[in-house]
Amino acid sequence: MAKSLKQVLSQIEKLKKEADSLRAKEISGVVARIREAIDHYGLTAEELFGAGATKPAGRGRAAKTAKASAGARKVKAPRGAGAPKYHDGAGHTWTGVGKRPNWFKDALAAGKTAEDLLIG
Structure with a gap:
């Protein structure tokens, strides 16, 4: 018997929730391993991210979604004009x-x- 569109959409929604849950579990494991390595080697934010790092960068889906929903937009610093040739x-x-x-x-x-x- 053929599935209806409603059934397929319902399955998609369930799979998305399952994927999000699995991703969250994997991320927590990765973060734990990274923190363990940072503690073991005594690494600083400057060593990990360079001299300009003062706070952890918001990366990942949650940070991007929060920025997008807040209307925040990354603005590039203006470049210098350059040397005339x-x-x-x-x-x-x-x-x-x-x-x-x-x-x-x-x-x-x-x-x-x-x-x-x-x-x-």
């Missing part, structure tokens, strides 16, 4: 990364080469 002698510079600026295109159209525009 090209200049035109009129104060325009370009790092050589990203879209070519108009002054660079104009200089190339006027007969200069990229090597001519390189900074010393």
Whole structure:
């Protein structure tokens, strides 16, 4: 006899709960082994995660779900502009990364080469 959609969805829900339970048991075992190794070797957070580690990072499904539900969003720190690689002698510079600026295109159209525009 063929199963109904309702029966299949019910089975899926039961299997998801069972998988979550098994995952939680496995995680607790892994965490216990990691803690035992940390205690045995006397490791610090700095040794494990680097100099910037001041508190444990929230990793895993629960942390991601909590962040997502709270509307938290990870923001990347802005990068520096980088060192200029090209200049035109009129104060325009370009790092050589990203879209070519108009002054660079104009200089190339006027007969200069990229090597001519390189900074010393």
